[in-house]
Amino acid sequence: MRELYQRLQSLFVLGELTEQRANLFFITVEKDRLRPLITHLRDREGLRHLVLLTAVDWLEEGQFQLTYLLCDRLTRRDLGLRVMLDRANPVMESIHDLWPTAATYQRELREMFGIDFPGSPRLDEEFILEGWNTTPPYRRDFDTLEYARSQYAERAGRETRDPETHMRAQLYPESN
Amino acid sequence: MAYQPDRSQYPQPGPDGKLDIDLTSGKYLKLWQGPNHPGITGNMSVELTVCGDEVVEGKTHVGYLHRGFEKLMERRTFIQCFPIVCRICVPEPDFNEYCYAAAVEELAGIEIPEQARWIRTLILEMGRINSYLMYLGGQAGALGQGVIGQWTTYVRDLMLDRFEEMTGARIYHMFILPGGVRDTLPEGFDGRMEETLQELESTLADVDKVMFHNAVFKKRTIGVGYVDPSLIDQYGITGPVARAMGFPRDVRKDDPYLVYPELDFEPVVGKDSDIYARADVRRRDLLMSVDLIRQILAKMPRTGPVMAPLPNVLHWKIPRGETYIRGECSRGEYGFYLVTDGSGYPRRVNVRGPSYTHAMALLERLIVNCNISDVAALLVSLHTYPPEIER
Amino acid sequence: MKPELEKRIVRTPDGQEFEVDPLRDYYCEAAPTVMPAAYGKIVEDLFNWARSQSLWILGFGTGCGAIEMRPLMTPRFDAYRYGVQWRPTPRQANLFIISGYLSTKTLKRAIRSYEQMQNPKYVVGLGSCTINGGMYWDSYNTIKCLDQYLPVDLYITGCMPRPEALLQGFEDLKKLIRAGKCEGANKYSENFDWYKANQKQVIHDWDMPDYNW
Numbered sequence: 001m002r003e004l005y006q007r008l009q010s011l012f013v014l015g016e017l018t019e020q021r022a023n024l025f026f027i028t029v030e031k032d033r034l035r036p037l038i039t040h041l042r043d044r045e046g047l048r049h050l051v052l053l054t055a056v057d058w059l060e061e062g063q064f065q066l067t068y069l070l071c072d073r074l075t076r077r078d079l080g081l082r083v084m085l086d087r088a089n090p091v092m093e094s095i096h097d098l099w100p101t102a103a104t105y106q107r108e109l110r111e112m113f114g115i116d117f118p119g120s121p122r123l124d125e126e127f128i129l130e131g132w133n134t135t136p137p138y139r140r141d142f143d144t145l146e147y148a149r150s151q152y153a154e155r156a157g158r159e160t161r162d163p164e165t166h167m168r169a170q171l172y173p174e175s176n
Numbered sequence: 177m178a179y180q181p182d183r184s185q186y187p188q189p190g191p192d193g194k195l196d197i198d199l200t201s202g203k204y205l206k207l208w209q210g211p212n213h214p215g216i217t218g219n220m221s222v223e224l225t226v227c228g229d230e231v232v233e234g235k236t237h238v239g240y241l242h243r244g245f246e247k248l249m250e251r252r253t254f255i256q257c258f259p260i261v262c263r264i265c266v267p268e269p270d271f272n273e274y275c276y277a278a279a280v281e282e283l284a285g286i287e288i289p290e291q292a293r294w295i296r297t298l299i300l301e302m303g304r305i306n307s308y309l310m311y312l313g314g315q316a317g318a319l320g321q322g323v324i325g326q327w328t329t330y331v332r333d334l335m336l337d338r339f340e341e342m343t344g345a346r347i348y349h350m351f352i353l354p355g356g357v358r359d360t361l362p363e364g365f366d367g368r369m370e371e372t373l374q375e376l377e378s379t380l381a382d383v384d385k386v387m388f389h390n391a392v393f394k395k396r397t398i399g400v401g402y403v404d405p406s407l408i409d410q411y412g413i414t415g416p417v418a419r420a421m422g423f424p425r426d427v428r429k430d431d432p433y434l435v436y437p438e439l440d441f442e443p444v445v446g447k448d449s450d451i452y453a454r455a456d457v458r459r460r461d462l463l464m465s466v467d468l469i470r471q472i473l474a475k476m477p478r479t480g481p482v483m484a485p486l487p488n489v490l491h492w493k494i495p496r497g498e499t500y501i502r503g504e505c506s507r508g509e510y511g512f513y514l515v516t517d518g519s520g521y522p523r524r525v526n527v528r529g530p531s532y533t534h535a536m537a538l539l540e541r542l543i544v545n546c547n548i549s550d551v552a553a554l555l556v557s558l559h560t561y562p563p564e565i566e567r
Numbered sequence: 568m569k570p571e572l573e574k575r576i577v578r579t580p581d582g583q584e585f586e587v588d589p590l591r592d593y594y595c596e597a598a599p600t601v602m603p604a605a606y607g608k609i610v611e612d613l614f615n616w617a618r619s620q621s622l623w624i625l626g627f628g629t630g631c632g633a634i635e636m637r638p639l640m641t642p643r644f645d646a647y648r649y650g651v652q653w654r655p656t657p658r659q660a661n662l663f664i665i666s667g668y669l670s671t672k673t674l675k676r677a678i679r680s681y682e683q684m685q686n687p688k689y690v691v692g693l694g695s696c697t698i699n700g701g702m703y704w705d706s707y708n709t710i711k712c713l714d715q716y717l718p719v720d721l722y723i724t725g726c727m728p729r730p731e732a733l734l735q736g737f738e739d740l741k742k743l744i745r746a747g748k749c750e751g752a753n754k755y756s757e758n759f760d761w762y763k764a765n766q767k768q769v770i771h772d773w774d775m776p777d778y779n780w
Contacts, residue, residue, distance in 0.1 A: 020498070020499050021282075021499070048409040050412055051412070051511065052500075052528040056498075056515050056524040073425060076430055078500060099410055100410055101410065101411050101533045104532065104536040126239075127238070128566045129708070130239065130672040130675070131671075137707055138246060144244065144247050144705055144706060145705040147707045148700075148704075148705055152700075152711045152712070153711065153715045154700070155711065160704065167489075167490055168490055172488075212657070214655040219673060240629075240672050240673040243668060243670065244707055248705065325641075326641050326642070329637050329638055330642065332638075333638055333641070333643050347634060347727055348726070348727065563631070
């Protein structure tokens, strides 16, 4: 795994490296440099299995993190590629021509985070939600509880306790 | 001579590769299979465009079971996430618990006791058996053999009894939590488990006779729903679908977790990559799980703790990090991607269900040129569970 | 509006052209009417007794509770002995079991399925998530209180309810039907506007007629 990183470093400009496990690394990559790197990894290094493609919303830093997780099933190693996108204008190059299944992930990211992948098939069709008309729900600034309260009728008499104080009273009564 | 349809009437792909389907021409019919349809696996739907009785285009529609788990978990502390994760996927809930617990343990640096590792493996294998039994019933039911479903549900009920005495619940067990498992095995569990396994084996022998040696079943499944082995990486195919192609891809062997390195097994491999081969791989995999359970019960330690000491779970903060945990569930590779940011809540949880790739991109490709009557069998043979697609 | 729901011109084989409006083509838009009780109490009691003995469930698993339906059909729990059986189409069913949480997308389909069922019809809400949201009380995509959108005759609690609880629920429903208290369908007709307003508040892209059957 280390030698793979060194090999890659001689070919590409790589960002920060995180070594999570002996066979799971995460590397930060520039947005424009992802495509040559991921093609190289797929075709030359045997990381041919796209495990997942997902996003993390770092609201405080104003960035979206895209994670492309690749796996080489013969040598049992995983490599995660992190791409940071500007949260104000989240556009990313589509990789559906490298992995047809990536189109599904990109549809979900478009709907749930509002990240655009120009050229990806059926991107504008509704995937999971239907008739959604506010902030994409997986963004951190979308408050699901507030939305649920404003949208759905609630049954009177339901007691909702603040879980933390309730559990503290139940489990550690002496700490009160 | 086999029936040869007249393909001159079928839509031709245009210059952009898209099929030229003009619904007003009267040649095509749009047909929805699902969400309220007996031949659908759970609450999802497939939008079929048919010409005659042959499908020319199929689109999967999901989202009927979306509850937004990944959002709800961001609002809950690490220990509060534990009761809701199992509800992500109904027929095999334990994998969610295991993957979530393992991800939290890895990021928090918790080592779980030896006995807990064995009990976790036991639960996962029992859950796999349940899931496969449901599959066998569904696969036979999609081709008109209702009796198989009755038999397999009977054995599944016996297995649920074992779950119930172990965990106290039939479906949602909530037994594997970060730090270990809730309890040890009850007294006399091994004997009752052995009885259940013997009943399971005798039922499976009957299923083998009635289902796998049935001329109708063979005729309708052999050669149908063929998946080209070259698609395996492009479409992210894992689990029994990949093994039926001849690739010994099994996370239990490829990337061993829990106590699988200490167990003796070989991935079950088929060679034909059609519906029959996938059903056969799953039947043999089920028998392998029976063998694994026997090995686990024979080898596992019976003393020692089952729960690692946890910090005060109300103030449990996990340092910033990200990880991915995978396991081999009955459908393929199941994984949790967990990101923490140093607070008491997960920053992001992403569930990678195997149906995500199987039921969307792969199914839409396989369904073309399939008969309407084979769509249900094809869908079941990919073993798709919609809740893990949309969470 | 989805493209397949827009009006279109269809040309017949003999050259005539006519316009088809899919939204008006396949459905009846007339609002439902209240089904009056039979003449004479003894006749109505007989009818109710007969109705209670044949509960035919629509096989639409809307949520996770559907997984306990399968054991109910098999010899161990054997709901058939109580006259309960599962039907594949709404036309043949008279009991709609909402098996758990309903996302708004499924709610739309559930409303259509319910309206396609023939009178007399009953709705049973299964699991705590149909009662007050249950586990998903803060979810943005599931409804919290089923009886705002569909007329519920009986709730079965639990997460998820065991098959024994379901059997008990069927028995209770039968008692209610025999007592003539399962008037959900009539309640739906009487308060039709209220139900529709509630449904439309949740379903944002309402692209079907108000009443379709």
